[in-house]
Amino acid sequence: MEECHCEIIPERILGLQRLEDLFNLKGYLICQSTGDKIYDFDQVVAVFIPISPTMEQVMAVHTDHARDFLQRNLSFLFP
Numbered sequence: 001m002e003e004c005h006c007e008i009i010p011e012r013i014l015g016l017q018r019l020e021d022l023f024n025l026k027g028y029l030i031c032q033s034t035g036d037k038i039y040d041f042d043q044v045v046a047v048f049i050p051i052s053p054t055m056e057q058v059m060a061v062h063t064d065h066a067r068d069f070l071q072r073n074l075s076f077l078f079p
Contacts, residue, residue, distance in 0.1 A: 015058035016046050033065040049073060 028037040045066040048056040
């Protein structure tokens, strides 16, 4: 069974809340895959990219581009 990194869960919630706060402040988020503005928060996918064993970066990606974005990043992380 996989290890549960329960301490990461609150950080992910905070990361998503920060994205939502930024969206509410600006009225949009920038898709990290295309550079386009996302004006509907329901079309945002929060992608958590590992930076180190203890840190992650949360990125906003449009739902239409999330699969390709993840595949590109995973192929980079795990060649």
